[in-house]
Structure formats: C-alpha cells, structure tokens
Amino acid sequence: MQVSSRLGQVPASPIRKLVPLAQVAKAQGKQVYHLNIGDPDIQTPYVILDRLRAYEQNPVGYAHSQGEAGLLEALVGYYRGLGYDFIDKSMVQVTQGGSEALMMALFAVAEAGDEILVPEPFFTGYASIAPLFDITLVPIPLSIDTGFHLPDQQVIEDLITERTKAILYCSPNNPTGTVFDRQEIELLVRLARERNLFLIADEVYREFVFDGREQLSLLDYMRDLPDRIVVLDSLSKRYSVPGFRLGMMVSMNQELMAGVLRMAMGRLSAATVDQVAASALNRVGKEEIWAVRDIYQKRRDVVFDALSGVDGVTIQRPEGAFYAVAGLPHEAEAFCAWLLTDFHDNNETVMLAPMPGFYATPGKGTHEVRIAYVLEVPKLQRAMEILAKAISAFT
Amino acid sequence: MQVSSRLGQVPASPIRKLVPLAQVAKAQGKQVYHLNIGDPDIQTPYVILDRLRAYEQNPVGYAHSQGEAGLLEALVGYYRGLGYDFIDKSMVQVTQGGSEALMMALFAVAEAGDEILVPEPFFTGYASIAPLFDITLVPIPLSIDTGFHLPDQQVIEDLITERTKAILYCSPNNPTGTVFDRQEIELLVRLARERNLFLIADEVYREFVFDGREQLSLLDYMRDLPDRIVVLDSLSKRYSVPGFRLGMMVSMNQELMAGVLRMAMGRLSAATVDQVAASALNRVGKEEIWAVRDIYQKRRDVVFDALSGVDGVTIQRPEGAFYAVAGLPHEAEAFCAWLLTDFHDNNETVMLAPMPGFYATPGKGTHEVRIAYVLEVPKLQRAMEILAKAISAFT
Numbered sequence: 001m002q003v004s005s006r007l008g009q010v011p012a013s014p015i016r017k018l019v020p021l022a023q024v025a026k027a028q029g030k031q032v033y034h035l036n037i038g039d040p041d042i043q044t045p046y047v048i049l050d051r052l053r054a055y056e057q058n059p060v061g062y063a064h065s066q067g068e069a070g071l072l073e074a075l076v077g078y079y080r081g082l083g084y085d086f087i088d089k090s091m092v093q094v095t096q097g098g099s100e101a102l103m104m105a106l107f108a109v110a111e112a113g114d115e116i117l118v119p120e121p122f123f124t125g126y127a128s129i130a131p132l133f134d135i136t137l138v139p140i141p142l143s144i145d146t147g148f149h150l151p152d153q154q155v156i157e158d159l160i161t162e163r164t165k166a167i168l169y170c171s172p173n174n175p176t177g178t179v180f181d182r183q184e185i186e187l188l189v190r191l192a193r194e195r196n197l198f199l200i201a202d203e204v205y206r207e208f209v210f211d212g213r214e215q216l217s218l219l220d221y222m223r224d225l226p227d228r229i230v231v232l233d234s235l236s237k238r239y240s241v242p243g244f245r246l247g248m249m250v251s252m253n254q255e256l257m258a259g260v261l262r263m264a265m266g267r268l269s270a271a272t273v274d275q276v277a278a279s280a281l282n283r284v285g286k287e288e289i290w291a292v293r294d295i296y297q298k299r300r301d302v303v304f305d306a307l308s309g310v311d312g313v314t315i316q317r318p319e320g321a322f323y324a325v326a327g328l329p330h331e332a333e334a335f336c337a338w339l340l341t342d343f344h345d346n347n348e349t350v351m352l353a354p355m356p357g358f359y360a361t362p363g364k365g366t367h368e369v370r371i372a373y374v375l376e377v378p379k380l381q382r383a384m385e386i387l388a389k390a391i392s393a394f395t
Numbered sequence: 396m397q398v399s400s401r402l403g404q405v406p407a408s409p410i411r412k413l414v415p416l417a418q419v420a421k422a423q424g425k426q427v428y429h430l431n432i433g434d435p436d437i438q439t440p441y442v443i444l445d446r447l448r449a450y451e452q453n454p455v456g457y458a459h460s461q462g463e464a465g466l467l468e469a470l471v472g473y474y475r476g477l478g479y480d481f482i483d484k485s486m487v488q489v490t491q492g493g494s495e496a497l498m499m500a501l502f503a504v505a506e507a508g509d510e511i512l513v514p515e516p517f518f519t520g521y522a523s524i525a526p527l528f529d530i531t532l533v534p535i536p537l538s539i540d541t542g543f544h545l546p547d548q549q550v551i552e553d554l555i556t557e558r559t560k561a562i563l564y565c566s567p568n569n570p571t572g573t574v575f576d577r578q579e580i581e582l583l584v585r586l587a588r589e590r591n592l593f594l595i596a597d598e599v600y601r602e603f604v605f606d607g608r609e610q611l612s613l614l615d616y617m618r619d620l621p622d623r624i625v626v627l628d629s630l631s632k633r634y635s636v637p638g639f640r641l642g643m644m645v646s647m648n649q650e651l652m653a654g655v656l657r658m659a660m661g662r663l664s665a666a667t668v669d670q671v672a673a674s675a676l677n678r679v680g681k682e683e684i685w686a687v688r689d690i691y692q693k694r695r696d697v698v699f700d701a702l703s704g705v706d707g708v709t710i711q712r713p714e715g716a717f718y719a720v721a722g723l724p725h726e727a728e729a730f731c732a733w734l735l736t737d738f739h740d741n742n743e744t745v746m747l748a749p750m751p752g753f754y755a756t757p758g759k760g761t762h763e764v765r766i767a768y769v770l771e772v773p774k775l776q777r778a779m780e781i782l783a784k785a786i787s788a789f790t
Contacts, residue, residue, distance in 0.1 A: 128661025
C-alpha cells in the first residue's frame, strides 16, 4: 500500500542520521564526545524542577489551548522584563516546542506552493516542516568566508517572486553561531515593509550573544510593522528544558493569532505538567540566563582557539548560540562517519553533525561540520584535541 | 497583512465556543455542571503521578523522536497484554497526544486534494486537522435513529471515488458513544481490502465498552492487512492523563512508520517528563482500567435513564466511551447558549456541546447535543434533573 508521495519528501534528521554508527562505536567500548546535537548540558534551574516535583493536580487535565494561565503570565512578564512593555497575553501563543511555533507560523503566512526566503544554512527543522504544507524554502546563500552574515540587499531582492510570502531567519543562529547586527535586521525589516512580506524571527537563542554584542530582537520592530512580524521562541535553550517541549509564538497580527489559536484548539493543549513547572521561569532572573551565556562563551573560546590553529580548517569566531561551523580539508559526511567507525585516540572519538543536511542547495556544505559545544570545558578541550588529531589522520 | 487563506479554513473548536458564556454565568454566581468537554474527572493512577514527582534527570533533555525507551517498552507490553503478541517496538510511534497521531496518519496516507471517508458525526479534531493538509473528509452519514451504526455497504461504496485514500473511524465513538460490532469492523476491513484503501481506527476509548460487549480492536485484523491498517491511540482517557499529551500510532506498514518517524524528527520529541511518568503504565492492570469502565457505565445508566423519560428527547443507550448524544425538541446551539445566559434552577445550570460542530454536513445535528459524563453520579443526577427542567422550560 503506497503512502503519500509527500510523506516521502519529509527528510530524515541529518543530525540523528549517524546515531547507529555511534551505537556501534560505543558497543566496541569507545567513548564518544557528543558535539552533534544541541541538547544543552547546563542544569535546569531548581525552581523549575521543584515546581515540577510538587505537581499536585489530579487528574492531569488538559490545559487551555492558548496556554496555561500561569505560564502565559510568566511569559508576558519575561518579555516585559526585556523592555517590551507593549506585550500582552493576546499576543502570545504557547506551543509544543519551538517546532510547533514554526509549524503554525509557516501555515499561517503561506499558501500551498508559496515561497519563504531563508538564509542558508538553516536549522534542519525548517526543512522537515515546510514540506508538510507544500511550502518551498528559497535559500539566501551565506558563506563561511563572511561569517555567515547577510549578502547585499540586491542579492536578497533578486530572490523575491510573486509567490514569496515571508522571510524567516534565526539569530543567534543554529547552526552557524552568527548573530545578525542591527544593520542586517533593519535590512530585513525594510524588505518586509517595501516588498509586502511577513518577517519571521526564530529567537530561541536570544540571550546567548557573546563579547558584549547588543542583544537585539525583532520585538524591537514589532510596533512599527505590527501585522507583519512573527517571533518564534522556546524555553528549551534558555532554561535548559528541551524535554518540556514548550515554545511560544508572539505577534500583534490579531487575525494571525486568532487562526493560530484555532490550530492550537485542534491539538487541544500543550503538556499541562510541563507548563505548570515552566511557569516558575518568572523566578529565574536575567542574570542567571546571562551566567549561562557566559559559560557558552567560554566554551566558544575553547572551540575557536583549538580549531583556528589547525591546518586546513576554516572557522570564524561564533558570535552567539552554542554552535560553530568549521570548514574542513575533508568531505564532511565521510569524515564524520569515519570518526565513529575507524578512528579513535586512546579509545575516544567525537561525534559531529555534517553540514550538508543544513543546506537545501545540493552540493553545499560538503566540507563543513557543525560543532555544538554542549560539554564542559575540560571535556571540550579533550574533544578538540581528538578532533585535531583526526583531521590530520584522515585520508 | 493577509494571512493564508487556508488558515481561515481551520475551524474554531465547537466544544470550546461557549466558554465565554460560561464565564459570564459563573461571574453571575451560577454553578455550571460541565458536560461539554471530554476531560476525564477520574483520578490519574498514583503509580504514574508518583513516577512524575520522582523525576530526577537534570537537565530535562530531549527524548528519542520515536519515544522514550521505557514508555515504548511499556506500550509494547500493554498491547501484548491485550493478546497482540506480534506487536514490537518498530510498529509503535509515540505522539504528542492522539491529535498528533491523527495528524501524522492523515498526512501519511493522503495527498493534497485526496479524500478520506469518516462516519459522521465525528470528533471535531478531525475537522481541525484535515484542512492543514488539504484533505477532504467525506462523511458516511449516520443517524441517531439507528444508534449511529454504519449504513449498508452500498451506501459507503457509493462514496468512494478515485481520490479516496482511506476510511477513518472511531470506536468506541466520540461523540456518539457507539461501539461498532464485529460485523461492522469486518465490513470496513473488507472495503479496505477490496477497494485498496487505508483503514485508520481511532481507539482511544478502547477499554470503555459497556454491558459485556466484546472489546474489539482493529489490531485483530492487522496481520491480515499489514500494509493498510493504522491504529491511533492515546493515554489520555485510559489513564486519565490528557494533560500529558501522549498518544501513539501503531502500524505494520514499514514505509509508513519510517515516514512518520521522519515527521517525528522534525518536532524532535514528545515531552520527556510525561513519557517517563507514563512509563509506569505497565503497573496499571487491566482490572484497574475495567474498574474505570464500570464507573463510566454506571454514569451512562444515569444519563440514559434520566433522559429517555423526557418528552421530546431521542436517545439510544450508549455502548461505550463516555458520551451520549441526545436529540432535543429545540435548536441545540440556541438551547446550549440559553442554558448559560438565561436559565438556572436554584442558581445551577449545565453546559453541553451542541452537535452541529461534530458534523461536516451543514444542517445536520441541529437538534442534537453531546453529553460527556465526566461527573460523579450524584452531580450527574442533579445535572440531568436540571437538564430535564430546562428542556421543558425552553421556549
């Protein structure tokens, strides 16, 4: 019995593709340093876990489709604490992770057959979700040589067609670690205004901006373009709770938010217990999140300092999030597999994500890998040492 | 800025539409008996809540995309405990509630523009999810007069077109409480075989079958039609944990399960904490679930006995789940609103779900309401007394 042809178009996660090889490596007794997946190792704040363990409500009923009242209130408080005083509950929809926020946003702005521009490389989830709704992601080509920053306005404008409905970007970026500066964000805002497009920002790494850079958000421009701006957000990275599957969408476009709430009714609610626990986020201060940022920044230094000295490696100093992309002198897919199947240093090896899966354009990223620095500094140092040896050993 | 036209096609939940009126009624000091939503009031088993409160893993990381190992094992154990020894882990996908199982199944079997037959009335979630993927639900018309059982084979066959890809049914049924008998299920299995269709069963109320009826499952036929059968399931009703948002899809069609796993990778995982807690379901015996079934059966008796004696009311004895549909001498939308805005008996009233929202065909169910019996017997008796008074008082 034939499944639908569109099911065949949903790609496998390129991040999880090497998992079977890692399992074999581990069965052989190798220790594998996992730099392949953005699963934070930083502790979840105790106030949140304590709230979870104190859960009392029995039975565990549905939450409201828009979100549990306590969590919505905490989220409004979070945005206001960042200075966005205009945010109220009607502009926030709680989602099942950032993934569902993305899903709802894409469906809300584009018809079947429409196009959305996305700086490339981009988070693999975009490529998983767009085919569900017959949306074409049109890459805005970025290069490792310019630190994955935006090209000239004209390059972007030339990609806009009658079917272009939106620009979707992620800053601080997964997979590149690039942070768009004010000029770049204002370029996108200008394009949205002039070319009549939605502008969707994925800001799940919002606070993780390094070296004293300005922490920018598309929320800064929301009142200027109230109907065109959609912000996708998540608790996963900020509070180290990816397993809660809680994210949010923020927009002042009332028709869009009403439609998104109807979509939310169709899946009834996000997880109740997790929402109750997460509502304790109002007891996690900015300083605590910035302390986490500082941890990631130190690790960034470890990765950058180690790899920038390795022969044949191209790397720009990552500006945020917790990822780095390195250009290698080797074919990345083969190298990442070989790391697990053939290489070891003192019975240890590393697992990385090959970059081709983060590009929609065939043939791009073939010699690039993504490194997620979700290990403590000593382990990360050792992992970089192993990686450097592997790069020179690979033939 | 215009949202997509398809966003406009996602309907609001008819179950939740009257909520603002209920809020006003409560603000006026009225007590409202909620019979409008299938949110079980039965306690969640302690073994599950204890496992939840003992959650230790920090940080709360992603689960596997297919499902947390402990939960998958518990689910396989559950199905084998029902006698389905052939079920193994490869046939089970953990989903974010039954809703996501439905979403994945519809996408997996139908192209844009395809049709799926569904006995009507049907669960409102189907109508919310089908437009996401441009799938048309074609109603198989049922009638309250025949207890919402299937019509003759020919009636169903006449609805099959070149675009029909599947038949989707729910038994025990939400909203009708009807349980299809062996003959009906075998009719659908035969149609799937002869007309080359997928057959998708929503069995989230599997154990809630009354009066000693045979507890049937499409799993009984899965090995006969391994590529065509998909079973949708959920923990929500069986274990009174709708707030966990955990469901599952079961199929032996390997291509379908592989595609569904790719879809699951796109949203990373279901909620980790909830999965860990739910893995304690292997400590909840069949007898405990049957005890819950017996509670619902007693309530069914209260509802049926009370309403079958009321002038102008049509009701068939529900056979399972925890719903009853009653035909009224009044227009249901107006009556349900009036119950909240204008009626009270000793300052108490009831909230029901008008049935038109459960029909795709305009003009159907206009004089029917759904009653979810999710209240203890004494409250339910009082609610039925109020309802009977209201029916005769409405003008």
